[in-house]
Amino acid sequence: MTVDDMEARIAALAARVEDLSAESEIRKIQARYMFLCDTPCPEAGVRTDAERIARIMDLYTEDAVWEGVGEYYNTQFGRRVGKAEIRAHFEAFWGQKRDPELLLNVHYLTSEQIHVQGDRADGQWVHCQPWIFSDGSSLLRSSRLNNLFRKIDGVWKIARTRTENVFVAPLRPGWAESIPTRSFLMNP
Secondary structure, three states: OOHHHHHHHHHHHHHHHHHHHHHHHHHHHHHHHHHHHOEOOOOOOOOOHHHHHHHHHOOEEEEEEEEEEHHHHHHHHOEEEOHHHHHHHHHHHHHOOOOOOEEEEOOEEEEEEEEEEOOEEEEEEEEEEEEEEOOOOEEEEEEEEEEEEEEEOOEEEEEEEEEEEEEEEEEOOOOOOOOOOOOOOOOO
16 A cells, blocks of 8 residues: 555545544534423523523524424414524524413424534434323324434524424323423433
8 A cells, every 4th residue: 555545545634534523523413402391391400481592592693594494384483584483493492371271392303314524514313202281182293304403603503493293193091101200310
């Protein structure tokens, strides 16, 4: 093997390690976003929705887009551009008093695909989330996510969250038992 061959192999390995590291960081960002959106919020030290929203906003670029697309989510979620509009969306969601109250909402991610192109990437997931309300009603939602990510000053951030409805299905009352009022794993 020549020196040029060895240098080419080392460069190829370094590029592959960089791509794998980017995929890992993007996977963590997406999972963290979903984790912070769970109810009750399992994040240690988060006592208010304002703190939760601040941590979510730390994951986004300044010019990020958050949007629902497709015949169901386009009208339900709309499109928000920039951190101020995205923050307002979350403040409206968590700021409203619900009747019935939302007791549990947890996000499960699956079918992951992440594609890195230098300092930009896209990722697709399918997610399911059960919703349980204080009146005993429940539903299961599933969505497809098609998100964009950008590396800013060496840190991966969410540049776009795009969600499209797959289905919404009511669940029979009483399907779940022992619903927690708060998370004790992260908040002892």
